Amino acid sequence: MFYTLIATLCAGIAGAGLVMLLRTVLKGRVPKWATPVAAGAAMIAATIGSEYAWYETSADALPEGMEIVATRENQSWYRPWTYLSPYIDGFVAVDLLSVRTNQAAPGLHLLNVYVFGRWSAATEIPSLVDCDQNRRATIIDGIIFDEDGTPQNVQWQDADETDELIIAVCAEAN
Incomplete structure (x- = not known):
């Protein structure tokens, strides 16, 4: 659970960082409010991805037999x-x-x-x-x-x- 929290926070930072980079490259054509929206969307996407990947990851980790x-x-x-x-x-x-x-x-x-x-x-x-x-x-x-x-x-x-x-x-x- 702790690693899921850290991964979600990292996804939020990555999403916000990507929009901040776009704002710099596009010289302000991207609105400021897009940064927290991207952070939230990336965190939600990471959480959803984690929930859908849990079963396959856990099943693959089962021992033989x-x-x-x-x-x-x-x-x-x-x-x-x-x-x-x-x-x-x-x-x-x-x-x-x-x-x-x-x-x-x-x-x-x-x-x-x-x-x-x-x-x-x-x-x-x-x-x-x-x-x-x-x-x-x-x-x-x-x-x-x-x-x-x-x-x-x-x-x-x-x-x-x-x-x-x-x-x-x-x-x-x-």
Whole structure:
């Protein structure tokens, strides 16, 4: 966030400096009010560019084995351009290298899911995926596994065939 602030301030200084240079070269044909307008426009452009570039930059920085399974688009009334082109301010990734399978229950997989947000720290969520019954669950304290590998005290969420998390995990596990 600090670097974004510094980049925005630098963009404002660059925008104002460009107009001041134009005023000097054109010998006053550019009005004085254009300098702060250019600074503000450059700062707004830098902020918009930073918001649209965040997802691609963050996705490229993910380590090998991480697969993005969901994204969250943002549209805001105070950013009217987002209705034409929403930007991504969050995504969910699964660590396919962390997928563990219990040999007693081969359709059941334990893994780590990560939730990333534009202005928040990444959150790790230990999860279970049941490929046989097409469902998933978040692991919470108090989960117990039977001798046959079946988890107890789990609140399963049924999913449809298009659930990207289940598709990615089950394809990796098989």
